[in-house]
Structure formats: C-alpha cells, structure tokens
Amino acid sequence: MTIVATGSMSLVDLSDARQLQAFIGSSQQRQVIYNPNGGAYSPNYATTNNVLTPQLFIAGNNTDIASQAKSIKWFYQTNSSGNYTEITASDTTYTLGTGSVKTLTIKSNVLASNNSMTYMAEIVYTDPGTGFDVTTKAEYEIIKVTNGSNGTNGTNAIMAVLSNESANVPADANGTVSSYGGAATTISIFNGATDDTANWTITQALSGISGTASGTPSNRTFTTTGMSADVGSVTFTATRSGYATITKVFTVNKTKGGANATSYWLSQSVSAIQMNISKVYTPSSITFTAFAQTGAGTPSAYAGKFVIAESTDGSTFTDKYTSASNESSKAYTPTAQATSAIKAVRVRLYQAGVTPSATNFIDEQIIPIVADGQTGQAGADAVTAVVWTPEGNVVRNSTGTVKAHVDVYKGANQVTGTAFKWYYQDPSATTSSGGDSDGGNGWRLMKDAATANGVTGYATDTITIPASAIPSVESFKCVVTYGSVKYSDVCTVTDVSDPYVVTIVGTNTFKNGQGTVTLTAKVFQAGVEVDAAGTMFTYSWSLYDANGVKNTTWNTTGSKTGKTITVAASDVNARGNVVCDLDKA
Structure with a gap:
C-alpha cells in the first residue's frame, strides 16, 4: 500500500x-x-x-x-x-x-x-x-x-552552527504566506567546546526576505516576518580580531499549495553537543521534536518516525535508532566517546505509520559534536564538506531546476576540494551495481549522461537538478577529495505539488462514556474537494490511545475501511486519536 x-x-x-x-x-x-x-x-x-x-x-x-x-x-x-x-x-x-x-x-x-x-x-x-x-x-x-583545565590545552577549533539551517513556510498558490512560525535561526560560535559568540561581531545580509534581528550580541538571531521572493536568505558574517571571518547562510522557502496545506519540520533542544577534554558530553542527551502546521493554524506536535544515526568521520552515518511506532519527540543519548569517537548525530523525520524510506522522508537535522583541543597537544581543525542549495531546495509542480553546491571547510576557513563525485539516493543501488564504495549502498553514482537522470555538472562542485529528477523528494550526495582524504555531505530537494489534504468531518466528543460519533474523510486538492463519491481512494482507519499506542483489537482487526465510519465511546478511554490513511485505489 x-x-x-x-x-x-x-x-x-x-x-x-x-x-x-x-x-x-x-x-x-x-x-x-x-x-x-x-x-x-x-x-x-x-x-x-x-x-x-x-x-x-x-x-x-x-x-x-x-x-x-x-x-x-x-x-x-x-x-x-x-x-x-x-x-x-x-x-x-x-x-x-x-x-x-x-x-x-x-x-x-x-x-x-x-x-x-x-x-x-x-x-x-x-x-x-x-x-x-x-x-x-x-x-x-x-x-x-x-572552560579550560589544569595542564596545557591545545588550540581549539572554531565552529559556527545555526540552530536552523533552512525553513519552509506555507503559502497559497499566489505566494501569500499564512504563517512564518518556525522560520527563525540563531548563530552560535564555539571555541572548542565553549560558546564564544559574545566575543564576535555579527552582521546580517538579507536577500528576498525581511525580519527582525535580536539577541546578544546583536544580530545573533533572525526572525522572519516577510518575504519578497519565493526563496529568501540571510547571510550571517561573524568577525573577531585575530580570527578568520565566518559566514553561515539561513534559507527560507515558500511552500506553495492549495488550501490547508500542511508543513512539517524538526526541532532540536541544542544546536551542538559540547565535549570537554575528558570526553564528557554537555548536554548528555539531546531531544528531537517534530511539528506540523496546517494552513494558518497553530503549530502542533507531529507523531512520525525518527531515524537517528551517528558519524565517526563527519560524512558517513550509521543508523543507531529507528522508531518502533509513531512518536512526536525522542530523547537520544549519543554513544560514549570511549566506545566510539563520533563527530555528529543526524536525525531524520519520516511520515507516520510507514516504514522509513526515501519516499516518505520529511526533514533532517545534523548536530555536530564540538570539542576542546586535547591536553599537551595542538587541536586539529576539522575538515568538513557542506552540501547546500544556494537557490533553495524546492521546485514546484514538476517544473524548474535547483542547484546543489559543495563547499569544503578546514576549521572556519573555506578550502578548495577536488575530484567531485555526485550520487542520488536509490535503494536498489549497491557498491557493485550502480554505485561504488565511496557512495555506499543505496546511492547511485552519476558518471555519465545515461546515469545522471538529467542532472548536469556532476563532475564539478555544483550540479543542476531538473524537476524530472525529483520524484517528490530526492536526496543527493557529494563525495569530494581534499588532501587525499574523501569527505561527503547530503542535501534533500523537494518537488512541491498541490497535495491531497485529508480533513475528517464529524463530532469528536463523547459525553459520560456514552454514544457513537460518525466520521467522514473529505479529500481536497488545491482547495477543491475530490472523491466525494469515495471511489478514487481506499480509506483505511486506525485508532490510537492517549499515549499514541495503536489499538490492535479495534473492530477485531485493528482497523476500519470506508469513506465514512462510526466510533463508539467504549473505544476511547479519556482521549484518543483516529487516523485515516489514503491509498490510491
């Protein structure tokens, strides 16, 4: 299904x-x-x-x-x-x-x-x-x-982190944004494991966007209040005497669609995990939370599937946790450094009720682990590859193109990489068929026009991706060589079409544990109701209790089908949640 x-x-x-x-x-x-x-x-x-x-x-x-x-x-x-x-x-x-x-x-x-x-x-x-x-x-x-300890510390690496790298805001077909909720970011600059932001001078350069600057020091935080273009960006520039200049870019995209379009996003409790010279994390764990917002409604928790992974080299990630059932929040404790020297934690959010895969991927956040230099020796600047979409990561209604670009940083300084290899995500690709050991299983190498799927520039630092290469959501990976060592990063692009939106109509309350309610699923696309007769789709209903646990004995089989169903008060203990999934008939 x-x-x-x-x-x-x-x-x-x-x-x-x-x-x-x-x-x-x-x-x-x-x-x-x-x-x-x-x-x-x-x-x-x-x-x-x-x-x-x-x-x-x-x-x-x-x-x-x-x-x-x-x-x-x-x-x-x-x-x-x-x-x-x-x-x-x-x-x-x-x-x-x-x-x-x-x-x-x-x-x-x-x-x-x-x-x-x-x-x-x-x-x-x-x-x-x-x-x-x-x-x-x-x-x-x-x-x-x-901050500091007995003995001689090495030189700390300087790292800048945005609390939110990019955001999507819901808009109607004319580009009128209904809410800028969640379209904000804060820059933090770490000297080793110490938050050193207060010692830097920060400026913001805006393109196609307007908003308010705030925080200490000034201009540390940007909150979006308006957009004059479909894609807006804020370039943070941080300077401090004796240090290299740092730049970070925050991108905001308008997600155009029909009435009542729903946006989903991830939030995390911290933007970076600090590690002191004793290899102790601060904080010891991090909490990821998923949110959803329909139209101009109030953002609310979204119960989907989380996949959390760790990386020991900053580029290749190994899955450590996958949600067994739908959940809106997950507290995660990274592997101890004494066991595995990890450099980053990645969380991916997938659609509720299904096995996580590329076809139901929603959002991703990567949390770096920043560390002091070790006692008695100089700390080495980390080399990081960053893949980003300078013109935004969204095409609309299967038209247009987006660009993906890779930058390589050594510490806070941008350096020049060589030997660029680009891949797109394909579950059927293996290291011996369609891919290679650099990309790993699940990534198809673009090595010529026949394998590029319409993408151009796959031997350079920038690729141009046509809408035809984006089946709703697609991820692209770049492996770049610097100093004879290979580094990689991934970006995700989206084809935003007018979605099907399911609205459940009916009374949602019982009184004194008595009675039944009748619920009908109505389907809209671009603000117009479709499938009024209930023949286009298969309607599958599930019932969850107040703790988000599915009732597997509801209606004997654990589910009901049909455009209209009834739910009895005896099925609900205090509070419950009924979910209707649409399958193309």
Whole structure:
C-alpha cells in the first residue's frame, strides 16, 4: 500500500479530565560556564539568582493557569543520584515563593559539585468540569560547562552552527504566506567546546526576505516576518580580531499549495553537543521534536518516525535508532566517546505509520559534536564538506531546476576540494551495481549522461537538478577529495505539488462514556474537494490511545475501511486519536 495522504482527529470523552501541559520558565540561562583557574561561574547564581517559574496550560489554550493550581511542589535531582529530593522550605540555597504561583529561586552555585542538576515542578490542578485532581510535571535542567583545565590545552577549533539551517513556510498558490512560525535561526560560535559568540561581531545580509534581528550580541538571531521572493536568505558574517571571518547562510522557502496545506519540520533542544577534554558530553542527551502546521493554524506536535544515526568521520552515518511506532519527540543519548569517537548525530523525520524510506522522508537535522583541543597537544581543525542549495531546495509542480553546491571547510576557513563525485539516493543501488564504495549502498553514482537522470555538472562542485529528477523528494550526495582524504555531505530537494489534504468531518466528543460519533474523510486538492463519491481512494482507519499506542483489537482487526465510519465511546478511554490513511485505489 502506498499512502498518498493522511488525516487525523482527536477524540475526547468529556467526562474525563482535560489535558494539561506544564513548563518551567527561568530568569537566567541554564548553561553555566565554570573557569577552574579562577573558580568563577557565569552566570553566578549566588549574585544573580536564577528564578524558576512554573507555567500551566490547558491544551489548545494559551492562558497560563498556574495561579489556579491546588498545589505546587519543587524537587531536585543531581546528575549522579538518579532520585528526586523535595525542597520543602527556604534555606541558604533556595527560596520557595509564597505567591499563588510558587516560584523557586536558586541563590547559590549548586553546580560546584555536580555537572548537571534537574529541577521538577509537580503541579496539582483541580479540573472544574470533573472535580478530579490532575497531576502534571515539568522538568528544567541546568548544565555546567568547564572552560579550560589544569595542564596545557591545545588550540581549539572554531565552529559556527545555526540552530536552523533552512525553513519552509506555507503559502497559497499566489505566494501569500499564512504563517512564518518556525522560520527563525540563531548563530552560535564555539571555541572548542565553549560558546564564544559574545566575543564576535555579527552582521546580517538579507536577500528576498525581511525580519527582525535580536539577541546578544546583536544580530545573533533572525526572525522572519516577510518575504519578497519565493526563496529568501540571510547571510550571517561573524568577525573577531585575530580570527578568520565566518559566514553561515539561513534559507527560507515558500511552500506553495492549495488550501490547508500542511508543513512539517524538526526541532532540536541544542544546536551542538559540547565535549570537554575528558570526553564528557554537555548536554548528555539531546531531544528531537517534530511539528506540523496546517494552513494558518497553530503549530502542533507531529507523531512520525525518527531515524537517528551517528558519524565517526563527519560524512558517513550509521543508523543507531529507528522508531518502533509513531512518536512526536525522542530523547537520544549519543554513544560514549570511549566506545566510539563520533563527530555528529543526524536525525531524520519520516511520515507516520510507514516504514522509513526515501519516499516518505520529511526533514533532517545534523548536530555536530564540538570539542576542546586535547591536553599537551595542538587541536586539529576539522575538515568538513557542506552540501547546500544556494537557490533553495524546492521546485514546484514538476517544473524548474535547483542547484546543489559543495563547499569544503578546514576549521572556519573555506578550502578548495577536488575530484567531485555526485550520487542520488536509490535503494536498489549497491557498491557493485550502480554505485561504488565511496557512495555506499543505496546511492547511485552519476558518471555519465545515461546515469545522471538529467542532472548536469556532476563532475564539478555544483550540479543542476531538473524537476524530472525529483520524484517528490530526492536526496543527493557529494563525495569530494581534499588532501587525499574523501569527505561527503547530503542535501534533500523537494518537488512541491498541490497535495491531497485529508480533513475528517464529524463530532469528536463523547459525553459520560456514552454514544457513537460518525466520521467522514473529505479529500481536497488545491482547495477543491475530490472523491466525494469515495471511489478514487481506499480509506483505511486506525485508532490510537492517549499515549499514541495503536489499538490492535479495534473492530477485531485493528482497523476500519470506508469513506465514512462510526466510533463508539467504549473505544476511547479519556482521549484518543483516529487516523485515516489514503491509498490510491
């Protein structure tokens, strides 16, 4: 079965408690820099207290109701204990707030004997509709990053990282953007494992885009507010006396489509993982989250499939984790450096409900691991190949071309590569048939016109890709030689056509665990309903519980078929999610 579109609807039994979401806000940054040579902390919580404020929201509502909580308790957990300890009274380390929103003030350097600490707020809220007490928890982790150590350190590599390399924004067929949500990025410059951004002067050059610059130092963050072209870019230039100039490019693409087009993207909790000379990661793990946004609607979590991989050379990745079922968020702990000297972690997001493959690939993020130079020797600048699309990575309605270009960097300096080899992703290609050992299995080498699939420039640093070579989504890899060593990177391009959009129509609530609801799947393309008779597609329905686990005994077989179905209240425990997959009949 080839799924061409998917729709979903949440089902709620109003006799049960409403869904709550808790967060913790802070007055200071959660990353504390410690210099052992002077014993200094930045920020110094003893002089600049960190005030943690609990926040509570009802799902779908942006009003903070923490002040209506029945009780708020605070706990802490050190990086070694594994157990939470309740903070029951104010002392020399903490002050518990006495207001309707009970804050927690950290007023000493609690990381003096710990590399990290996690604080948890436990909030009890009485649901006015049911009278039930609902307990919700939120966590907040602070991390110590040691800057320097005893002995002689080597020279650190300088690396710049964007929190978001590119973004797609939804637009109608005329190019009018409905939301710029998620079209923002922040540049971070690392000196070894230390965030050195504050010491650099940053400027932004805009092309086909407008927005606001903010952050410390100024111009560190860019937030998109408008676009005068289908593809816009922001070039960050960072300078510091005695260092090479750094440039990074953030690209924003308009994704044109019919009404109610849905955009999907990945977000990560940090833009880079730091490793000190003791080979300890900060943070120790990273959380990836998937989001979706339909039209001008509010972005929400998207439960798809994650594939997480690691690389020991910065170019070749080995899969380490694949989602067993749909999930919207995944916390991942990289392999310890003592076991495998990894240089980067890559996460790829795939469509929900299917086995991850090139045909259902959605988005990708690569998180580098940045490290200090080793004690007693000079740190070597890393050599990195970067494949990017200078004119954007989208063609529309199977027309037009895009370009993919490879740059090679040694540390922060761009160098010249040679012997360019380009590949496109093909699951049937092997190293002995259609590919080679440089590309690896699953990559077909473009070595002549017959194998290039219409792509030109495959022996140079830039290829031109026609729409005919992009079957919806296609990935391209370049292997480039520098200093007799081969480096590689991958980019993904997309042919955006007017998609099929599935909207589920019907009542989504039950009362007191009684009754049934009738649901109908309507299919739209370019804003016009298609298949009103239900003959173009096969409609397959699945039911998931509040934890995202599929009900395999629903309707005996675990699924229902048909354009219109009924769901009984007895099928749903408090909250559920019904999903309709479209297959081309």
